[in-house]
Structure formats: C-alpha cells, structure tokens
Amino acid sequence: MxxxxxxxxxxxxxxxxxxxxxxxxxxxxxxxxxxxxxxxxxxxxxxxxxxxxxxxxxxxxxxxxxxxxxxxxxxxxxxxxIEGKDFEEVLTRITYKEQYAYGIEAGQILKHINSIEAPDTQEEWEVRFNSKIDQKIKMYKDCSIKYEYGQAFIDYINANRYLLQNRPQCYQHGDYHVGNMMIDSEGKLQIIDFDRADFGDPWEEFNRIVWSAQRSPLFASGMVNGYFNDNVPMDFWRLLALYISNNTLSSITWAIPFGQSEVDTMINQAKEVLKWYDNMQNTIPTWYKRCIK
CATH class of the missing domain: 3.30.200.20 (Phosphorylase Kinase; domain 1)
Incomplete structure (x- = not known):
C-alpha cells in the first residue's frame, strides 16, 4: 500500500x-x-x-x-x-478571440516556467542536441517506414545546426501543448504533467506546438506572441523549424510499437508539417497569425 x-x-x-x-x-x-x-x-x-x-x-x-x-x-x-475539463476538449468550442487569448496566457505562463535557469553542470546545448540529432537521423534511416519527402527534414536540420551554438538553457516543462492543459471550474488555464521536465534551450519547449497548431492555429499563434510579447525574433522561427523537424523524424519510430493507428497519425502529421513549411523551404509556418482583431 x-x-x-x-x-x-x-x-x-x-x-x-x-x-x-x-x-x-x-x-x-x-x-x-x-x-x-x-x-x-x-x-x-x-x-x-x-x-x-x-x-x-x-x-x-x-x-x-x-x-x-x-x-x-x-x-x-x-x-x-484540478476540478475542470481537458483544455483540448474545450478549445474548439470557444470563440477565435478566446482561443487566441488563452494562447497568449499559455505563452506567458511558459515564459515564467523557463525563467528558472539550468545548473552550471549542464553539458553545452550545441554538443548535447547535436548528439540527439545524430541519433534520431540514424533511427529514421534505419526505420522500415519513411515519410514522403522526409529527406526535407534531414536537409533542413543539417543546414541549420549552426543555430544551436551558444544557446541558453533553462528548466523545461518538457511536453508543453494543449494535451497537458486544463480549464478549471473558474475558466482559468492550468498546466499539468511535468513528468517529462528537463533542462535545455527554452525555445525547444515549442517543439510540441505542432499538436496545439493542429487543434487551433490561433491558440498556437497566441502562445508564440505571448511568450515574446509580440516581438518574435526570426532566429526563433529558424530554430523552431529545426526542433520540429527533429521531433517529426523520431515520431515514426516511436509510433511503430503502438500500432498502425499511431503510425498513420504520425505520417499524417508529417504531411501537415511539410505543408506548413512548404517542404521546409519556408521558415515561418502558414498557421502563424501575427495578431487578431
């Protein structure tokens, strides 16, 4: 007991x-x-x-x-x-303005979470993440299932690894997206499931924004704008595309043990990501909106 x-x-x-x-x-x-x-x-x-x-x-x-x-x-x-409802279920039933407003709030909350600095003992981010990249590219190449135009992810990653240089590190929630949020009985956003928390580049936290953007592009847009106080640096978009590419590559090998349904989910998600980025030729995804009226 x-x-x-x-x-x-x-x-x-x-x-x-x-x-x-x-x-x-x-x-x-x-x-x-x-x-x-x-x-x-x-x-x-x-x-x-x-x-x-x-x-x-x-x-x-x-x-x-x-x-x-x-x-x-x-x-x-x-x-x-937390007494309330899963935010993912609530999100599509609220107005566009409410979706965007919750996104702003989620971005501001994430900024607070990322304000905790990583220990000085952390390995340099460039070294650490390049090792992850190498491992995930190898896993993808060894995988029996490939994405159509999946090489576009690899090409983008290899062309933009230099962006990892001198990146700061902080505390990360580790799985920050709509599936790990709730709306309490007073309508307030609540963050749950910190069990994948780690230390790393604060901007890597956005690698799960794919799930949020699929549910609500306005929520995802608000999250970015709220985090950066409506002043999003271009290097963020370049790095985000790298982190999403890396995540997408590893998703297919992760999905295989869970069956064909999860494999299909990841294949369809990869197609959507490639569409957002025009096969990784564009840096800013098509779902992003600078603001709403």
Missing amino acids: CAYDFKTRIQITKGWSKDKKYCVTAHDGKKCLLRISKTEQQERKRVEFEMMQRVESLGVPMCKPIAFGTCEEGVYFLQSW
Whole structure:
C-alpha cells in the first residue's frame, strides 16, 4: 500500500506516462492526484518534485506538488487535483478571440516556467542536441517506414545546426501543448504533467506546438506572441523549424510499437508539417497569425 491512507482510489488510464495514476480521496473528502513510479525512478522523481515546488513559487497555475516518498508500490508523488475539463476538449468550442487569448496566457505562463535557469553542470546545448540529432537521423534511416519527402527534414536540420551554438538553457516543462492543459471550474488555464521536465534551450519547449497548431492555429499563434510579447525574433522561427523537424523524424519510430493507428497519425502529421513549411523551404509556418482583431 501507499504511505497515505485514502478513502477511495480510482485509476486513471488516460495519457502516455508509464506512471500509475489515481484520483484519490482523503477521509476529509479532499481529492488529489496520486502518481506511482518504479523504485528506480526515485531520484528523478525527487528532482521533479523539488522543481515543481520552484515552479509553483513563481505563481504558475498548475497541479501543485504536495508530497513525495517511497512505499511498497514504488515511488509515490501526491499532487493537487484540478476540478475542470481537458483544455483540448474545450478549445474548439470557444470563440477565435478566446482561443487566441488563452494562447497568449499559455505563452506567458511558459515564459515564467523557463525563467528558472539550468545548473552550471549542464553539458553545452550545441554538443548535447547535436548528439540527439545524430541519433534520431540514424533511427529514421534505419526505420522500415519513411515519410514522403522526409529527406526535407534531414536537409533542413543539417543546414541549420549552426543555430544551436551558444544557446541558453533553462528548466523545461518538457511536453508543453494543449494535451497537458486544463480549464478549471473558474475558466482559468492550468498546466499539468511535468513528468517529462528537463533542462535545455527554452525555445525547444515549442517543439510540441505542432499538436496545439493542429487543434487551433490561433491558440498556437497566441502562445508564440505571448511568450515574446509580440516581438518574435526570426532566429526563433529558424530554430523552431529545426526542433520540429527533429521531433517529426523520431515520431515514426516511436509510433511503430503502438500500432498502425499511431503510425498513420504520425505520417499524417508529417504531411501537415511539410505543408506548413512548404517542404521546409519556408521558415515561418502558414498557421502563424501575427495578431487578431
């Protein structure tokens, strides 16, 4: 049993995390989110807990860390329960102006998250990310399934690796997109699922914006504009295209173990990305809007 004694414990199966997740109710009626990880994850979860405490101290609206420790089932992590709805479901039912406004807010929240600097011990970003690139290109080339015009991703990456030089590093949420956001009972945006948190280039956080742009181009546009206070540097777009290219290359090999449906999802997503960037010939994606009236 977990160290905490709960009145009820209902398992949550949604999501890709390897953690076991439960909606638990204490004897006083208070709901919480309980995550249980394997014992070997103890150190990583300890860091995750401490970093989430730092993020919470910045005033970020989020699932708040409550307790962390070990029990017979593994490593437990207790977080606040957010009463509300998945933002992904709400997003397409609100007005365009509301979509854009939530995007602005999401970008501003991300800016706060990224304000936490990475430790001085972090390996230089250029070295670290180039190693990731090399690995993902090799995995893609060795993969039995290829994207149509997939070479365009590789060519763009290789032509723009120089942009990785001297990039700063910070704390990253690690999986920042509409699928990891909620709208609480008061209509406020809340950020969840920090279990992929890491340190790296703050602009790499936008590599998941593909999912957000597919749901709502206006939300994605607002997120970029909110992060940069309506002054988006061109180097951001160049680097974002590199990060998205790299992510897209690895998505197909990730999808294969999950079956044909996920493979098809990634193939269709790659087609959409290539359309946004005109086969990686354009730097700014077609979904981006500078502002709305």
